[in-house]
Amino acid sequence: MLTALALPVAAHTSDDFYLLYRQWQPYDWPVDEPSATEVTRSQRGVGWRREVTRGDIGLDYDYQPLRIRTGEPAHNGHLHRLTVDGQWQHRRFRVQARAGVAGTSNMFKYRDFHSDVITGRVALLRSVGRHSPVSLGIGGDHRFGSFRWLPRLRWEDTSKTGHWLVDLPVLLRWQGPGNRWVFRVGRDGDRWATLDKARAVESSLYLREWRAELSYRIRPGRDAWPALELGIGASADTRVRYQDLQAGTQDVRLGDALLGSIKLNW
Numbered sequence: 001m002l003t004a005l006a007l008p009v010a011a012h013t014s015d016d017f018y019l020l021y022r023q024w025q026p027y028d029w030p031v032d033e034p035s036a037t038e039v040t041r042s043q044r045g046v047g048w049r050r051e052v053t054r055g056d057i058g059l060d061y062d063y064q065p066l067r068i069r070t071g072e073p074a075h076n077g078h079l080h081r082l083t084v085d086g087q088w089q090h091r092r093f094r095v096q097a098r099a100g101v102a103g104t105s106n107m108f109k110y111r112d113f114h115s116d117v118i119t120g121r122v123a124l125l126r127s128v129g130r131h132s133p134v135s136l137g138i139g140g141d142h143r144f145g146s147f148r149w150l151p152r153l154r155w156e157d158t159s160k161t162g163h164w165l166v167d168l169p170v171l172l173r174w175q176g177p178g179n180r181w182v183f184r185v186g187r188d189g190d191r192w193a194t195l196d197k198a199r200a201v202e203s204s205l206y207l208r209e210w211r212a213e214l215s216y217r218i219r220p221g222r223d224a225w226p227a228l229e230l231g232i233g234a235s236a237d238t239r240v241r242y243q244d245l246q247a248g249t250q251d252v253r254l255g256d257a258l259l260g261s262i263k264l265n266w
Contacts, residue, residue: 019226020045020062022261024235027254039254040067057086066207072245074201075194078105085121094135094154096123103193104205114202116193125154133157143170143189145206145241185212196245203243209235213261221265231261 022045026038042065049058064079083100098121107113123139135154140147155166162176171186189208195201213233221227238254 014051016049016051017266018045018047018049019264020047020261021263022231022259024257024259027238027257037069039069041065041257054090055086055088057084059084066205066240068240068242071247071250073250074196074203074243074245075104075192075205076106076197079103079192079205079207080105080108081119081190081192083119092127092130092135094123094125094127094137096125096139097121098141102190104195106197106199107193107195110199112195112199114193116191116202116204119191123152125152139170142191142206143187143208145189145208147191180217182215183213184215185210194242201243201245205240205242207238207240209238211235211259213259215261215263224266226264226266229261229263229265231259231263233259233261235259 020043022043024041026040028038043062044064045060045062047058047060049056059082061080061082064081066077066079068077079102081100081102083098083102085096085098085100087094087096100119101117102119103113103117107117119142121139121141123137125135125137125139127133127135133156135152137152137154138149139152140149144150150169152170153166153168155164157164160177162174162181165171165173167173169187172184173186174181174183176182187208188211189206192205192207194203194205196203211233213231215229215231217227217229219225219228234256236256238257239251240254241249241251244250
């Protein structure tokens with residue numbers, strides 16, 4: 001499927017390259033953890049995407065330091081992820097897929113991998129009518145914790161108010177006329193393979209949240225100058241599950257946090 005998307009076609013194509021920085025305010029641990037302190041989190045990202053009439057393909061890398069300063073986590077808090085993804089539309093069918101590797105920095109530094117380093121998402125949808133904006137299907141990923149299959153309902157429409165995309169139960173997105181404003185609410189989450197400091201304990205870290213973000217393109221890109229986007233939003237019901245060397249499996253609700261982002265697009 002990804003190979004087909006990359007092949008040249010007669011339709012118009014466009015390429016987009018971006019740099020991203022996103023910062024959350026500190027999370028507070030639950031009050032029943034007397035030794036716990038705040039958890040800091042940020043994200044640095046870089047990626048490329050090609051859009052064609054039939055779909056798109058993209059390559060993305062991001063790094064998230066997640067500072068958990070309590071107990072003895074079986075990970076070092078440096079989360080790296082590299083993915084390739086795409087979607088393809090053929091008549092009434094739409095296929096979405098993503099595959100990649102995600103793990104802590106010591107895993108890549110020492111090339112000491114285990115099977116959880118491989119992650120992926122997949123969805124298959126079919127429109128209910130030949131020209132209907134509504135599609136039904138099924139999708140599977142880690143956004144709700146461990147990998148699971150869920151029914152999907154997708155509705156997409158473009159009008160004078162902008163471009164609307166509703167992809168339940170994972171996404172609602174609006175892009176305003178002129179492509180200046182973008183509002184997004186979605187269920188985000190993934191799995192990272194982890195190793196402890198001694199590289200003796202192989203485990204995984206699951207991070208999931210509901211995230212809402214509003215971004216505005218304050219400067220359009222011209223020639224070699226990038227477009228500049230600023231965003232503000234919030235993460236709600238943020239949860240992290242990981243292995244602790246002393247306490248075993250920890251499933252902790254970090255809570256809610258505001259966030260800000262800056263993005264450069266070429």
